[in-house]
Amino acid sequence: MTKTIRLGIIGLGQQGGMYAGLIAKGQTPNIELAAIADTDPAKAERAAAEFPDVPFFADYVELLDSGTVDAVVTTVPHYLHPEMGIAAIERGIHALVEKPAGVYSKQVAELNAVAAAHPEITFALMFNQRANPLYQRLKEIIDGGEIGDILRSNWIITTWWRPQGYYDSSTWRATWGGEGGGVLVNQAPHQLDLWQWLCGVPTSVFAKAAFGFRRDIAVEDEVTAFVDYGNGATGVFVTATHDMVGTDRLEILGTAGKIVVEDSKTAVVTRLSKPERELSAQMDMQDVMKLFMGQADIASLYTQETIEFPSAWGTQHADVLVNFAAAILDGTPLIASGAEGIRGVRLANAIHLSSWTGKEVPIDFDEDEFLAELNTRIGAEGLYSTRG
Numbered sequence: 001m002t003k004t005i006r007l008g009i010i011g012l013g014q015q016g017g018m019y020a021g022l023i024a025k026g027q028t029p030n031i032e033l034a035a036i037a038d039t040d041p042a043k044a045e046r047a048a049a050e051f052p053d054v055p056f057f058a059d060y061v062e063l064l065d066s067g068t069v070d071a072v073v074t075t076v077p078h079y080l081h082p083e084m085g086i087a088a089i090e091r092g093i094h095a096l097v098e099k100p101a102g103v104y105s106k107q108v109a110e111l112n113a114v115a116a117a118h119p120e121i122t123f124a125l126m127f128n129q130r131a132n133p134l135y136q137r138l139k140e141i142i143d144g145g146e147i148g149d150i151l152r153s154n155w156i157i158t159t160w161w162r163p164q165g166y167y168d169s170s171t172w173r174a175t176w177g178g179e180g181g182g183v184l185v186n187q188a189p190h191q192l193d194l195w196q197w198l199c200g201v202p203t204s205v206f207a208k209a210a211f212g213f214r215r216d217i218a219v220e221d222e223v224t225a226f227v228d229y230g231n232g233a234t235g236v237f238v239t240a241t242h243d244m245v246g247t248d249r250l251e252i253l254g255t256a257g258k259i260v261v262e263d264s265k266t267a268v269v270t271r272l273s274k275p276e277r278e279l280s281a282q283m284d285m286q287d288v289m290k291l292f293m294g295q296a297d298i299a300s301l302y303t304q305e306t307i308e309f310p311s312a313w314g315t316q317h318a319d320v321l322v323n324f325a326a327a328i329l330d331g332t333p334l335i336a337s338g339a340e341g342i343r344g345v346r347l348a349n350a351i352h353l354s355s356w357t358g359k360e361v362p363i364d365f366d367e368d369e370f371l372a373e374l375n376t377r378i379g380a381e382g383l384y385s386t387r388g
Contacts, residue, residue, distance in 0.1 A: 005094075005325040006034035008069035010060045010084055012043040015098060016075035019321065020051060027318040030325040034070075037063040060084060064091050071096065071328060073126070073321070077172060078103050078180050079387070082111040085123070085338070089114050094122040096324045100189040101125060101341025103180030104374060104387070105349050106367040108342045115338055122328045123338030128316035129190040129264075130197065130335050131323070133309040138252075138259060138267060142198055148256030148275055153199045153235040159246035159263075160187040160239065167217050174217035176377040177384025182211075182219030184348040188239045193336075193344040199235060199252060201343055202227035204362050209355035214242035218381060225351045228360075237351075257302070267307045273300060 007023070009016045016036075023033045036047045037057040047056045057063040064072070064087055071094035074084045082102040088095040095115075102108040115123040129135060141147065160183055172178025179186060196202075207225035215221050221242055227235045240246075250261040255277070258270040272279060279301060283291075290296040319335070326332035346363060353370050354361045375386040 003329065004030055004032050005328055006068065006070045007031050007321075007325075008035040008037065008063050008072040009033070009075065010037045010063065010072055011075035012036050012038045012040075012047055013075060016073075017046075018317065019073060019075065022318045022321065024051070028321045028325070030329065031321055035063050035066065035068045061087060064088055064093055070094060071122070071324070073324075074098055077178065078185055079107075079178075082107040085111045086114045089118050089121050089123060092118075092121065094324070094328050095338065096124045096126060096321070097338060097341065098126045099193070099341070100185055100345050100348070101338070102345055103185060104367070104371055105342055105346045106371055107387075108345050109367075112339050112342060122324065122334070124320070124324045124327065124334045125336040125338050125341045126317070126320055127190065127193050127336035127341075128320050129194055131316040131319040132264065134261070134265065134267060134307060135194055135198070137307055137309075138261070138269075139198060141259070141269060142252070142254075146257060146271055147252070147254030147259060147269070148272075149233075150199055150229075150252060150254050151233050152253045153195065153233075153251065154238075155191060155195055155236070155250045156238045156247045157188060157191045157250075158238065158240045158243040159248045160241045161244045161246055162187075162215070162241045164215055167215055171383070174215070174219050175381055175383055176218060176374060177381055177386075179219070180374075181348070181352065182217065182221050183239050183241050184209075184220060184223060184351060187241060188223075189344050189348070191239070192237070192347050193340075195235070195237060195250075196343050196347060197340075199233075200229060202235065202347070202363055203230035204228045204360050205347070205350040205354050206360040207351040207354040209351065214240075218377070220352075220355075223351060223355075225354075265308060269305045269307060270302050271305070272302045 009020055020033055022028055023031050033054055035055045037060040044056050055068055072088050073096040074081050075098050081097045085095045085097045167174040205227050209220040210222040211220050213222040222240045225237045248263045252259040256272045256275045261267045323335045327334050349370050350361050350363055350365055353365055356373050378386050
């Protein structure tokens with residue numbers, strides 16, 4: 001096999017244009033920009049101006065059938081990700097699907113089934129935050145048992161402020177039929193993925209979402225979700241698009257330590273000298289008083305480490321692209337396997353379903369029930385056909 005992958009970009013919007021730029025600037029040395037597809041005639045003009053030597057197609061199927069590409073990346077509306085991923089894989093073309101893998105888990109399961117039937121084809125997700133060295137290091141710490149078993153996690157991620165003009169910029173945006181939801185499917189999929197990647201997949205979800213709470217939209221712009229892991233551990237996820245001075249803070253409490261992440265840039269890792277219950281058992285009230293009065297030997301109880309990595313904008317996306325090509329070329333393990341994309345989609349679906357029904361729902365909820373609820377909302381909008 002050649003040492004360069006011929007990549008096609010389906011969708012020359014903000015993300016597709018970014019990836020094309022990364023390739024053109026030489027930030028992905030094992031990838032060649034081989035084709036572009038977009039249904040918008042204006043994008044054809046843009047492609048001709050910026051990438052004059054790259055073939056352009058108005059239909060993504062024509063691109064797939066052209067023989068010009070070894071792999072594609074899909075940067076299109078969320079509902080189309082599974083459809084395009086399936087079309088590529090069935091043609092023997094490697095697929096890198098943008099986040100989220102789809103809008104509802106039933107369609108993502110179909111994509112996963114096709115990918116599983118073609119193990120010779122590389123199928124990956126653009127979860128670029130998994131390439132963030134900070135989260136990679138925290139994953140190692142947690143998996144290595146350095147903070148013990150996880151008891152509780154809390155993530156407040158409200159740094160998604162969007163003005164009304166953002167939602168008014170496109171007719172499909174912030175609609176059930178066009179986008180498939182709000183902050184859960186558009187802004188926060190990376191955090192939903194990281195949350196389950198770091199802390200595990202919960203067993204059930206109870207959520208309160210507000211739809212059109214602070215913006216004139218039909219979908220959710222405010223979410224508070226409580227999850228249960230079935231072993232006594234719990235988690236809370238809060239996100240919104242109306243907090244102008246938003247917060248990004250993740251806390252993970254374990255039986256032998258704690259991790260606190262601020263702004264996805266800096267983490268303070270506390271490692272207890274012994275599991276917390278052992279420390280509790282050996283301390284009497286005199287020891288407690290010394291602790292409260294600042295007289296205790298803190299070093300005998302715990303240590304703290306501050307972790308911070310520089311991470312230039314665009315680097316993580318380029319890292320995923322390079323990793324995708326390396327997986328195709330020599331079998332390098334993927335940063336994010338495509339099959340894992342269903343976890344974040346299922347978690348978002350469970351949050352929606354719980355909020356719609358007012359009930360706690362299992363993570364393995366009835367997919368047909370979810371789709372029926374989604375289609376009820378798509379039908380009420382009257383803008384798009386319902387989904388099957």
